[in-house]
Amino acid sequence: MRIAISSHPSLLHILRGVVRWRVQEAGFSPSDAEGLAMAIDEAATNVIRHTYSNRPDAKLSLDIQTFPDRVEFALEDAGPKVRAEDIRPRPLDDLRPGGLGTYFINCFMDEAYYDENFAEGNRLRLLKYLPGKGSPNHEGPSQERR
């Protein structure tokens, strides 16, 4: 399933609602669904704020694919290329506003990485295994692959 919206922050709740519904259909608990919705919200917020510099009329799309053991998301934008090495969550003991979005994404997703083969803009791939169905090589939550 694919959802395309403009980059207006008033539309973020639509992404959250669709993610909650779709991943529960795929077998995730309401609690897990809330975390996944938040991770997508945070990823889209990063695009709006940083990639699009709060421009409200740019393109943003979310692709959701479900499998027996996992759900995969692809969040695409048409902005300038993001350098993954520039994105780092702030240390949690550094008490200041902001800087937590990437941390929350890593908390709720098993994998998060930019698709280097995406030609125009950025495609952030996010993956979450159903509980107890992680891949043999998966070492647990919050693993980030770049």
Next chain:
Amino acid sequence: MKVQVRNADNLSIIDCSGDVDLYTSPRLREALLNELQSGVPSVLLNMSEVSYIDSSGIATLVEGLQLSRQTRTRFGLFGLRSNARSVLELARLHKVFNIFADEQEALEKIATVQPFGGL
């Protein structure tokens, strides 16, 4: 999201309801910072009707906490739902804020906390 302010003697209560995200958090920020700069000794944020909060909302709360320290205002949260509490715990902020179970406990205890947040 809705934000309403109730003023009483020596106290402001901000009632916030709905989702707090990138779109709505500026409204909460405006109300929170206004009250923390108003000279009232204590400010309480009622989160019992907050159904969702993301990092934008958390950033607003942290900004409020920092301002409360500058203005020496007692600042507390009450009525957090489990998802909002979980988000604060994930960010390891649940011990930084003064958090009360409900309005009654907040009203009973806010005057006894140090006006420097929970640190």
